[in-house]
Amino acid sequence: MSETKVNQFLKTPVKVVNIGLEGFAKELEQQGVTVVQVDWAPPAGGDPKLADLLSKLGT
């Protein structure tokens, strides 16, 4: 059986994109984890339905 993506994920040091609370990124950084913080703001002018649609279109 070939190794699954989840098993590969569990075998290697985790590398994180943190979208939201900056405190989580800081705590990961302090532990030496590779983490990129996204300076997130509500997309699509803050319209959740439009944001949902855009994510389905891959933007």
Added chain:
Amino acid sequence: MSKVIINDVRRGFYLDSVALMRFSRTIAELEGVDEAALMMGTPANRQIMSDAGLLDDAGRAAEGGDLVIGIRARDQKSADQALAESRAMLDQPTARGADAAAWHPRTLRAALKLEPDADLALISVPGDFAIAEARKAIRRGLHAMIFSDNVDIRDEVALKQEAQELGLLVMGPDCGTAIINGTPMAFANRVTQGTIGIVGASGTGTQEVSCLVSQYGGGISHAIGVGGRDLTPEVGAISTLMAIDALDGDAATEHIVLVSKPPKPGVAAKVLDRIAKSKKPATVCFIGAEESPMPTNVTQVFTLKEAARSALALDAGDADLAAIHVPSHRTRVEGLFSGGTLCAEAQFIFHAADEPVASNAPVPGVPVLGKTANGHLMLDLGADEYTRGKPHPMIDPSVRDEILIDALKNEEVGVILADVVIGFGAHEDPAGHFTNVLQEHHTEDGPAIVASVTGTEEDPQVRSAQMAKLETAGVHVAPTNADAARWALSAIRSRG
């Protein structure tokens, strides 16, 4: 009584919920202010503000990308002063955090250009937007951990199905705790690495089990959070089954522990069938469930403490608990919990001992609050009714203060039972906060106080230091949450 409601809307101005809750509290504490909230104007948040009597027409017209300041004050002058103070806080360069000057990419796509090997998106944006971000993440090949709650369950199902087809794991929504390959994520503890793999549909349940395993000399390979609704019939345990597959195939994991509220029989059967196919031994803790038939490789346990001990093949490990004197007229135990599963564990222990107990978040067999008289109370203070528009008590322990002070003054209450949860994500000194309240409001002839600390010596708050603070303040500190519940039970039964 005249009240003034005042709103101010900043178009296209975003701050995260932790920063906004901090500001909200500062403004709400100003002289003459009854209530105040600074929130992003998403539909869910506008509803919270409306329910709190904080919205006028300007706030009602706000959109998700707008920041709404809502203030209700005694008079116009107080309202104006609070508004001026709010504006000044938002205009400070540090409003966006100490790291405001640093450049960060604004989208996941840009972040992946910086770190193309990233394999996990940790998502804690408002629930209305969380699925959209998670969908982008899985379509770019990342696993997702969704801390955000208030996500529609249909969106959760669709996302998890898509991720499953892609072979990717979705932890959450409402997943507070995970430990991946030794790294604690969000609300988790620094535990010893080892051979016990946890699948947890409950954040504090996973924290307590992982910390106790560590404390008993074992270690954790991974703790995979799946979110509180993964084992519902609607979601069908998609992430739980993927997590069990992963731990089954993981060379570092020798024993699998599953912690969850009791699932419906169909879901339980599906999950147990999967575990039965594994060659690895497993421990299942459906907290509050009755004993039921299990596959031969599975041990069923009923408390988090038992889960940790069973995973390490240890005996029950009954703690030696000294007698606590409770006067006979004080007949009730009141449990004030920040951790939902710790509250469930205490309920189970009281219910199994045939004590009348009620809760706002009842386990099977326990009535919901208000349905019985004269019983013990176990309150989950992290439940929606206590945290709507407010921080979780693990982040801000002051959520517990008022109800703690009431319990301290209540002549019926013989024992107050409490949890202190430390670790990453949690408050920097929850025991210190708790004992400050006790110093001000606890008298010698008041209720006895029993507590435990969920955490490890390696956590930033240091478990033994938190325990010492509690003990100095006269709190009876038990080695585990289950022991604390049993101690409270024994104290109230032997009162006189």
